[in-house]
Amino acid sequence: MSIKIAGVGKRFGDFTALEGIDLDIATGELTALLGPSGGGKSTLLRIIAGLEVADIGSVEIEGVDATRLPARKRNVGFVFQHYAAFRHLSVAGNVGFGLKIRKRPRREVKARVAELLELVHLSQFADRLPAQLSGGQRQRMALARALAIEPTVLLLDEPFGALDANVRKELRAWLRRLHDEVHVTTVFVTHDQEEALEVADRIVVINQGRIEQIGPPHQLYDHPSSEFVMSFLGPVTTLDGHLVRPHDLEIETHPFGDAYPGRIERFNRVGFEVRLDVRLTEDDAAPPVLVTLTRAEATAKALETGVPVWIVPVAGASQVRITTTLPTPGADSVELPQEPPLVPPPGLSAGTYVYVASGHSAWVATHADRQEAALRASVIARRRAEEE
Amino acid sequence: MADTAVSRSASRWALRVLVVGYLSLLVIWPVTLVARETFAHGLAPVIDALRQPEVIFAFQLTLSAAFWAVVINTIFGVGISLLLVRYTFPGRRTLNALVDLPLAVSPVVVGLALVLVYSGRTGWLGGSLEQAGLQVIYAPPGIILATAFVSMPLVIREIVPVLQEIGTEQEQAASSLGASGLQTFARITLPAIRWALLYGVVLSLARSLGEFGAVKIVSGGVAMRTQTATLLVEERYQQFGVENSIIAYTAAFILALIAVLALVVVTCFRPDKETPR
Numbered sequence: 001m002s003i004k005i006a007g008v009g010k011r012f013g014d015f016t017a018l019e020g021i022d023l024d025i026a027t028g029e030l031t032a033l034l035g036p037s038g039g040g041k042s043t044l045l046r047i048i049a050g051l052e053v054a055d056i057g058s059v060e061i062e063g064v065d066a067t068r069l070p071a072r073k074r075n076v077g078f079v080f081q082h083y084a085a086f087r088h089l090s091v092a093g094n095v096g097f098g099l100k101i102r103k104r105p106r107r108e109v110k111a112r113v114a115e116l117l118e119l120v121h122l123s124q125f126a127d128r129l130p131a132q133l134s135g136g137q138r139q140r141m142a143l144a145r146a147l148a149i150e151p152t153v154l155l156l157d158e159p160f161g162a163l164d165a166n167v168r169k170e171l172r173a174w175l176r177r178l179h180d181e182v183h184v185t186t187v188f189v190t191h192d193q194e195e196a197l198e199v200a201d202r203i204v205v206i207n208q209g210r211i212e213q214i215g216p217p218h219q220l221y222d223h224p225s226s227e228f229v230m231s232f233l234g235p236v237t238t239l240d241g242h243l244v245r246p247h248d249l250e251i252e253t254h255p256f257g258d259a260y261p262g263r264i265e266r267f268n269r270v271g272f273e274v275r276l277d278v279r280l281t282e283d284d285a286a287p288p289v290l291v292t293l294t295r296a297e298a299t300a301k302a303l304e305t306g307v308p309v310w311i312v313p314v315a316g317a318s319q320v321r322i323t324t325t326l327p328t329p330g331a332d333s334v335e336l337p338q339e340p341p342l343v344p345p346p347g348l349s350a351g352t353y354v355y356v357a358s359g360h361s362a363w364v365a366t367h368a369d370r371q372e373a374a375l376r377a378s379v380i381a382r383r384r385a386e387e388e
Numbered sequence: 389m390a391d392t393a394v395s396r397s398a399s400r401w402a403l404r405v406l407v408v409g410y411l412s413l414l415v416i417w418p419v420t421l422v423a424r425e426t427f428a429h430g431l432a433p434v435i436d437a438l439r440q441p442e443v444i445f446a447f448q449l450t451l452s453a454a455f456w457a458v459v460i461n462t463i464f465g466v467g468i469s470l471l472l473v474r475y476t477f478p479g480r481r482t483l484n485a486l487v488d489l490p491l492a493v494s495p496v497v498v499g500l501a502l503v504l505v506y507s508g509r510t511g512w513l514g515g516s517l518e519q520a521g522l523q524v525i526y527a528p529p530g531i532i533l534a535t536a537f538v539s540m541p542l543v544i545r546e547i548v549p550v551l552q553e554i555g556t557e558q559e560q561a562a563s564s565l566g567a568s569g570l571q572t573f574a575r576i577t578l579p580a581i582r583w584a585l586l587y588g589v590v591l592s593l594a595r596s597l598g599e600f601g602a603v604k605i606v607s608g609g610v611a612m613r614t615q616t617a618t619l620l621v622e623e624r625y626q627q628f629g630v631e632n633s634i635i636a637y638t639a640a641f642i643l644a645l646i647a648v649l650a651l652v653v654v655t656c657f658r659p660d661k662e663t664p665r
Binding site for chain 2: 049050070074075076077084085086088102149
């Protein structure tokens with residue numbers, strides 16, 4: 001095991017950032033820490049790096065107890081979301097920084113810097129200042145700088161979070177190839193499920209300071225252990241008390257098997273994909289079920305707004321039974337008080353229930369029944385997450 | 389469209405005239421008059437004035453006091469700035485407010501306060517210091533102390549915003565690459581704040597050269613012993629005779645010249661935009 005984390009916990013004042021984290025990361029593996037913002041994944045990464053100290057628990061790196069070791073003695077490469085480039089040093093100066101600190105001979109530093117710049121395709125920019133590079137180039141420089149010290153583990157904190165969508169995709173694929181070349185144990189933090197699914201050997205889903213599930217990408221996608229993992233790793237919709245992927249629903253314009261009858265309420269085409277809102281006949285108070293299929297399929301089946309349809313999950317579809325729609329008071333639900341100081345959002349009266357989804361955004365639904373409000377808000381939250 | 393464009397350019401011109409007019413009446417014109425008065429009788433009396441031992445002594449004293457005040461302010465300024473930006477501790481806000489005190493309090497009050505603490509006869513600490521052989525009040529150490537007090541905020545107020553802006557990520561990156569605290573400071577933090585630091589140093593040098601009120605109280609202003617350049621200007625200005633006036637104007641002119649030169653040099657060297665992200 002390259003990294004062994006046991007019983008790690010961390011609090012910031014009243015806020016519990018991490019609780020009871022046990023995690024083993026094998027040598028040479030590329031692991032993603034995936035979860036919503038504020039879920040504790042960055043804190044865990046910083047604890048591994050020694051930039052943050054755990055309140056309890058221990059961290060072992062390559063068999064050495066690193067719990068009390070300062071960052072500079074851990075031999076860990078760390079890449080920051082906003083590059084943390086040394087602005088007054090050239091690209092070569094940035095990359096060679098760790099080697100100069102280690103008082104390596106000048107010739108060796110020069111050779112190693114050249115080699116790393118080659119690796120990250122920045123050789124022709126060696127004498128530029130970081131300010132003269134694009135975001136993607138700066139992040140590659142930061143990566144070369146971290147790799148220069150031949151770290152035991154490479155840690156990346158939302159490495160592509162500050163980049164354009166296109167550059168992000170490109171760098172993602174490049175990171176995967178780089179890892180296959182360099183083989184250093186790598187842990188990266190991301191809130192982008194697509195990034196984690198595409199790049200990682202193994203994904204650790206972290207939410208509200210706890211590990212929700214650990215496994216290879218396909219296993220997490222196909223066999224999520226909880227509603228949270230299911231809805232975080234991909235689009236979901238609710239059908240008959242279960243979470244289902246919208247592309248795992250079979251839709252026909254005639255009754256078949258145990259299919260649920262309904263009507264297409266909204267027909268929305270996004271590129272190659274068609275997204276349908278289906279209002280169920282039996283339960284028209286519930287939010288509509290989302291069904292996605294390809295444009296060709298939709299055309300073949302002559303689907304359009306107002307058409308009666310029958311839907312059912314396909315055989316082998318991943319499904320998770322909804323059990324926790326009632327949010328635990330305090331943790332993820334807020335009851336609007338009858339009195340100030342909390343002003344209810346516009347359109348909400350005091351005393352209704354609000355469901356606050358994880359992350360920075362609060363999704364609000366009003367209903368006299370608390371469970372119903374929570375359910376509706378969570379559906380809105382998922383929809384919005386999909387749209388983003 | 390054309391109307392708004394015209395009115396916008398008109399208001400821009402009005403603003404420019406207002407600003408330039410204000411600066412001229414308040415700063416440029418009076419300072420120019422000092423220069424004119426200095427050279428009213430030609431260059432020879434000015435050179436004569438500069439040869440006077442009192443003048444030479446006053447400038448030597450001023451420069452050395454300013455130098456030491458700036459050294460003290462640079463070291464403590466960087467330290468206090470780091471403390472204010474990088475650490476949270478009880479009393480941080482109070483310290484932050486206290487740093488601005490010298491700008492708010494009249495220098496005369498500063499001088500009196502220093503006398504109360506360091507005076508050899510009546511001072512709270514001065515007696516023991518004098519027994520140990522160090523005279524503070526009515527001596528150069530007092531002048532340095534007063535000057536340092538008055539110009540203390542200038543370095544700090546220049547550095548603090550830059551430290552806040554650069555954040556701690558570069559420092560964290562340096563430590564993850566194996567740099568010790570001292571190495572991180574010397575190789576990362578110091579280069580990042582170097583322009584702000586230089587600007588702060590120059591401002592505090594300019595302020596130190598020109599300090600009058602606090603110095604007047606703590607120094608006693610004895611010619612050839614504790615009379616700084618600003619005190620010399622005041623003394624000679626109040627005496628009769630063209631010769632004395634010219635000495636006063638010459639010293640004033642030199643003081644202004646040094647300050648302006650320092651600012652010009654720094655403004656020229658300072659990069660237009662402090663290393664963009």
